[in-house]
Amino acid sequence: MNPDLSYTWAQALADLSQIAAIATLTGFFLFAIVVDLVLPKARRGNAVAIVAAVGFSYSLGTAVYRWLYGQGGPAYHGFATGDNFALFFEILFASLGILTVALSHSYLKKRGLLEGEFHILIMAAVIGMMVLASATSLVTVFLGLELLSIALYIVCGFVRTDSRSQEAGAKYLLVGGFASAFVLYGMALIYGGAGTTVIPEIATRLTSSSSSNPLILLGIVLMGVGFAFKVSAAPFHMWTPDVYQGAPIPVTAFMSVGTKAAAFAMIVRVFAGGLPHLAPEWQVLLAFVAATSMIVGNVMAIAQSSLKRLLAYSGIAQAGYILIGVIAGGDAGLSAVNYYLFIYMFMNFGAFAVITLLAGPDGDRDSFADLEGLGRRNPVLGVLMTIFMLSLAGFPPTVGFFGKLFLFTAGVSAGYTWLVVLAVLMSVVSVFYYVRVLIPVWSVSTRTDVVPSSLTTRSVVALSGMASILLGIYPTTLLLVGQLAANPNPGP
Amino acid sequence: MLLTVVWLLPLVGAALIAFMPPGLAKFWGVTIALAALAISIGVAAIFVPGTQGFQFTESQPWIPQLRIFYRLGVDGISLWLVVLNAFLTVIAILATPLTTRHVNRFIALMLAMSAGLAGVFMATDLVLFYVFWEAMLIPAYFLLWIFGEGERPGRAAIKFVLYTLAGSLLMLVGVIGEYVFTGQKTFDLALLATMPPSASIQFGLFFVFALAFAIKTPLFPFHSWLPDAYMAAPTPMLVLFAGVMGKAGAYGFLRIAVPLFPNPVLWWDWRWVIPVLAVAAIIWGALMAIAQRDMKLLVAYSSVSHMGFIVLGIFAYNVQGQQGAVLQMVNHGLIVPALFLIVAWISDRAGTRDRSAMAGLAARMPVMAAVFFIVTLAALGLPGLNSFAGEFMTLLGAWERAPALALFGAIGLILAPVYMLRLFQGVMQGPPAGPEPKSDIYTGQLVLVAPLVLLMFVIGLDPNVLTSLMSAVGMPGLAR
Numbered sequence: 001m002n003p004d005l006s007y008t009w010a011q012a013l014a015d016l017s018q019i020a021a022i023a024t025l026t027g028f029f030l031f032a033i034v035v036d037l038v039l040p041k042a043r044r045g046n047a048v049a050i051v052a053a054v055g056f057s058y059s060l061g062t063a064v065y066r067w068l069y070g071q072g073g074p075a076y077h078g079f080a081t082g083d084n085f086a087l088f089f090e091i092l093f094a095s096l097g098i099l100t101v102a103l104s105h106s107y108l109k110k111r112g113l114l115e116g117e118f119h120i121l122i123m124a125a126v127i128g129m130m131v132l133a134s135a136t137s138l139v140t141v142f143l144g145l146e147l148l149s150i151a152l153y154i155v156c157g158f159v160r161t162d163s164r165s166q167e168a169g170a171k172y173l174l175v176g177g178f179a180s181a182f183v184l185y186g187m188a189l190i191y192g193g194a195g196t197t198v199i200p201e202i203a204t205r206l207t208s209s210s211s212s213n214p215l216i217l218l219g220i221v222l223m224g225v226g227f228a229f230k231v232s233a234a235p236f237h238m239w240t241p242d243v244y245q246g247a248p249i250p251v252t253a254f255m256s257v258g259t260k261a262a263a264f265a266m267i268v269r270v271f272a273g274g275l276p277h278l279a280p281e282w283q284v285l286l287a288f289v290a291a292t293s294m295i296v297g298n299v300m301a302i303a304q305s306s307l308k309r310l311l312a313y314s315g316i317a318q319a320g321y322i323l324i325g326v327i328a329g330g331d332a333g334l335s336a337v338n339y340y341l342f343i344y345m346f347m348n349f350g351a352f353a354v355i356t357l358l359a360g361p362d363g364d365r366d367s368f369a370d371l372e373g374l375g376r377r378n379p380v381l382g383v384l385m386t387i388f389m390l391s392l393a394g395f396p397p398t399v400g401f402f403g404k405l406f407l408f409t410a411g412v413s414a415g416y417t418w419l420v421v422l423a424v425l426m427s428v429v430s431v432f433y434y435v436r437v438l439i440p441v442w443s444v445s446t447r448t449d450v451v452p453s454s455l456t457t458r459s460v461v462a463l464s465g466m467a468s469i470l471l472g473i474y475p476t477t478l479l480l481v482g483q484l485a486a487n488p489n490p491g492p
Numbered sequence: 493m494l495l496t497v498v499w500l501l502p503l504v505g506a507a508l509i510a511f512m513p514p515g516l517a518k519f520w521g522v523t524i525a526l527a528a529l530a531i532s533i534g535v536a537a538i539f540v541p542g543t544q545g546f547q548f549t550e551s552q553p554w555i556p557q558l559r560i561f562y563r564l565g566v567d568g569i570s571l572w573l574v575v576l577n578a579f580l581t582v583i584a585i586l587a588t589p590l591t592t593r594h595v596n597r598f599i600a601l602m603l604a605m606s607a608g609l610a611g612v613f614m615a616t617d618l619v620l621f622y623v624f625w626e627a628m629l630i631p632a633y634f635l636l637w638i639f640g641e642g643e644r645p646g647r648a649a650i651k652f653v654l655y656t657l658a659g660s661l662l663m664l665v666g667v668i669g670e671y672v673f674t675g676q677k678t679f680d681l682a683l684l685a686t687m688p689p690s691a692s693i694q695f696g697l698f699f700v701f702a703l704a705f706a707i708k709t710p711l712f713p714f715h716s717w718l719p720d721a722y723m724a725a726p727t728p729m730l731v732l733f734a735g736v737m738g739k740a741g742a743y744g745f746l747r748i749a750v751p752l753f754p755n756p757v758l759w760w761d762w763r764w765v766i767p768v769l770a771v772a773a774i775i776w777g778a779l780m781a782i783a784q785r786d787m788k789l790l791v792a793y794s795s796v797s798h799m800g801f802i803v804l805g806i807f808a809y810n811v812q813g814q815q816g817a818v819l820q821m822v823n824h825g826l827i828v829p830a831l832f833l834i835v836a837w838i839s840d841r842a843g844t845r846d847r848s849a850m851a852g853l854a855a856r857m858p859v860m861a862a863v864f865f866i867v868t869l870a871a872l873g874l875p876g877l878n879s880f881a882g883e884f885m886t887l888l889g890a891w892e893r894a895p896a897l898a899l900f901g902a903i904g905l906i907l908a909p910v911y912m913l914r915l916f917q918g919v920m921q922g923p924p925a926g927p928e929p930k931s932d933i934y935t936g937q938l939v940l941v942a943p944l945v946l947l948m949f950v951i952g953l954d955p956n957v958l959t960s961l962m963s964a965v966g967m968p969g970l971a972r
């Protein structure tokens with residue numbers, strides 16, 4: 001490709017419109033930093049939270065507008081794109097940002113952590129996720145990955161008085177650095193083989209005959225390892241429980257959904273979008289990772305006594321299920337992945353939101369005993385927690401069932417019946433620990449203390465609960481949207 | 493629309509009653525259950541016998557991407573189970589004591605379970621069937637766990653759920669497999685029955701479906717959840733749990749396993765494995781029932797034995813057997829709730845469930861003894877009462893398929909009088925012993941059990957009431 005050095009204003013505007021959602025959010029991000037600088041300390045926290053919420057909403061609106069009326073296409077010489085795939089994830093991440101602001105506000109206030117930096121960092125992480133989703137070059141992929149990760153390293157250790165939070169931050173930094181290095185090395189090898197970093201071009205240059213090139217295979221393996229780190233899939237999951245447990249709950253909730261979705265966007269974009277001719281190679285790798293994740297995640301979750309750790313292991317297992325859709329690929333597989341990632345936001349975030357409500361000023365309360373009598377103390381919360389657990393376990397008529405149905409159907413159609421059978425058997429195991437969470441919720445308890453109230457957090461719980469039911473009873477639209485966004489290769 | 497109302501009405505009622513003051517719960521629960529029953533009976537009254545195809549069908553695209561439809565329909569087989577379910581729901585809610593803790597939640601969960609069961613019997617789309625099949629587990633779990641009796645109802649509840657799920661989640665693979673491997677990309681049961689996949693795929697798919705149904709029924713050797721669960725279940729719940737939910741498994745065999753997989757043969761022939769297991773269940777359940785001293789457990793094991801007859805009839809692959817099986821599903825659905833209720837009432841008065849700790853109760857509670865006697869005779873298959881015709885037809889069908897099956901199955905008929913009469917005689921007859929019962933049967937309880945007993949006579953004297961409609965079958969593949 002001849003570098004075309006002419007760059008007009010019209011081109012600049014067209015490029016910018018392709019990444020409008022990211023640009024909008026970045027504008028608000030910069031504004032939030034200014035607000036944090038100029039306002040007196042006492043008012044910063046609230047003001048930045050409002051800026052963040054407005055920024056996420058505008059970004060969401062922009063992405064939805066572009067989905068409805070925009071024309072997606074390559075931007076910045078093929079380094080980024082505003083295609084449906086990118087927009088879908090931008091919508092997801094912007095919604096996640098809104099939920100996170102709503103969830104964290106009262107939590108931060110309660111724990112005396114209400115500082116502007118928190119929301120600014122969350123915004124930075126969301127920008128990173130969005131960059132990842134719209135990146136169509138290995139360079140921009142890595143850019144997004146690092147932006148996302150560095151912001152998260154800091155928020156994980158945000159509670160400076162809590163050594164576990166500090167440990168989480170440090171651990172995540174070290175392990176995340178490793179993962180980034182793996183990804184980068186893999187990308188370098190792929191670049192060496194293809195001679196370009198632009199993903200659609202890689203797709204045309206690396207044909208199935210490239211599978212005889214050991215360096216390209218090594219590149220795939222190295223990238224796969226790094227990606228598996230980021231989606232917290234076994235056997236590269238070791239950091240997940242510790243980091244999830246140590247980080248403040250809203251951060252854990254944000255990471256468990258956002259990082260996972262972003263990493264899946266990255267996997268799909270790079271593997272399914274960039275290496276379609278080498279599919280047999282990376283499918284084997286991912287099938288192995290999926291199988292181990294489902295086994296390790298579900299078996300280890302049984303023994304947990306901390307809800308955060310339990311949800312961490314459940315997240316590992318869920319990553320395994322979602323990988324089935326990635327492996328199956330095609331319209332059916334990738335639309336199932338998109339659908340699942342979107343609903344996963346609601347069911348997982350909802351569960352974390354309930355635990356957030358229980359937190360006290362001194363720290364998070366996430367043992368089984370803390371849930372005791374929740375159904376009595378607040379029946380609505382009890383019912384919603386039940387919905388989230390049943391949904392994660394995959395009981396109809398909740399969304400979790402339909403997500404699994406779509407993933408598994410794609411898996412069987414693509415000939416991965418053994419993987420689906422394994423997933424199903426492991427789902428039986430998962431029911432054991434998800435239902436175990438419900439035992440303290442509904443068992444007879446003498447506790448009568450009122451569950452701390454917070455309007456924003458409760459609206460997050462209520463919204464997630466409704467979505468967990470309604471998107472299940474009526475899954476068609478979301479699945480259709482996921483289907484429209486199921487093409488990770490925007491074309492050259 | 494009618495069929496949608498049949499399952500949606502109890503569900504909406506459940507949601508409302510859950511938030512009602514407990515005092516109103518029973519009245520409204522009974523009202524809603526009666527309304528659902530009235531509609532079901534209405535459906536049965538308009539039902540046209542002797543035609544092929546499902547009736548009262550509803551079909552709406554649900555998830556067009558996977559060609560999943562919201563399809564409901566009833567035929568001569570499912571109609572009776574829908575009516576039975578609605579009927580027993582009324583009985584179960586009437587039997588609920590007002591003193592139950594959180595009675596509003598209890599009744600709400602019962603209605604939700606009833607809604608799920610109704611859905612299972614009416615769904616004619618495989619995914620919809622699966623959704624109802626799984627969804628009814630949720631209220632069943634909470635009923636067992638929160639309202640369960642005994643020391644550790646939670647254990648029994650989770651055992652029941654995990655057992656059932658192990659089967660039914662594998663069934664999900666089967667559901668997907670039907671969609672993929674038949675090459676038709678449809679979940680329509682009637683359509684799927686016309687185009688079975690190759691024998692080796694049938695072999696695998698039959699296994700996953702049959703496993704789910706065998707656990708639910710339960711069939712020997714998958715029955716070990718049943719004693720625990722039935723022991724833990726409160727009596728009103730047992731009316732639905734034993735009366736209807738067990739039939740869901742047998743219904744699955746008849747609706748899915750038999751017509752969709754006419755030739756499930758690879759390493760062996762599943763069509764012989766299941767009836768052999770059924771015979772094993774008949775004998776094993778009866779022997780275990782003989783060995784029990786706990787009356788509730790005795791009835792639970794007798795249920796295993798009776799369910800064996802039903803499955804045996806289904807896998808006779810002929811009209812007598814399968815008609816007998818459906819008839820027997822209804823019969824058993826009348827007898828077992830009555831038995832559980834009576835046993836609970838007796839042990840309530842005697843203060844123990846140990847049958848050897850009491851004797852000669854008949855002199856002190858004659859009306860109860862009379863009712864118990866009729867139900868006992870029905871349970872052991874006395875001609876003139878309902879169970880006789882059903883069991884006779886299943887055995888006749890089994891004889892036509894293979895005399896050995898019928899011969900061994902008939903052992904169950906011999907053992908049934910042993911455990912039923914031993915139970916009745918030991919408790920009711922002989923010189924009075926044990927604690928003095930508080931009273932005879934209450935009028936309310938008599939009114940409650942009277943319709944069950946009445947129906948035992950009606951069906952016993954004229955089983956054609958039911959079988960005449962059974963010729964209307966919704967899908968091909970059954971032996972009729």
